[in-house]
Amino acid sequence: MAYRCLRRVRHNNKLYKPGDEVEMGAADAAPLVGLIALETVDPDPGEKEAGGFRAKVEAAIRALDWQGFQKDGKPATTAIAEKAGLQKVSAKVRDSVWDSLQKEGFVAPEKPVQENPTA
Numbered sequence: 001m002a003y004r005c006l007r008r009v010r011h012n013n014k015l016y017k018p019g020d021e022v023e024m025g026a027a028d029a030a031p032l033v034g035l036i037a038l039e040t041v042d043p044d045p046g047e048k049e050a051g052g053f054r055a056k057v058e059a060a061i062r063a064l065d066w067q068g069f070q071k072d073g074k075p076a077t078t079a080i081a082e083k084a085g086l087q088k089v090s091a092k093v094r095d096s097v098w099d100s101l102q103k104e105g106f107v108a109p110e111k112p113v114q115e116n117p118t119a
Contacts (some may be wrong), residue, residue, distance in 0.1 A: 058085035
């Protein structure tokens, strides 16, 4: 199966850089996909529905409340990983998914305004 490197990966004594494509079996790729070092090049058309990695990150971002976002307005990678049940989400992946969501019109939830009950 074809995979795209998200980080430097060594496979069969060859070093692949981020963006390079590499062919390997699913058993060899599984730990690297779990470490967010690889992603599938030609995902199954149903991958988004089946819960692919990017789909999990997107769903987690959509489910975050205002506390899951940083001061710069981006979702926190630790909050995404926790919500999605993933070991780690890189800032690069977060930024890619976040940019896509913003292009669709998604906005971060705002902190609720607390009304002064004594006023």
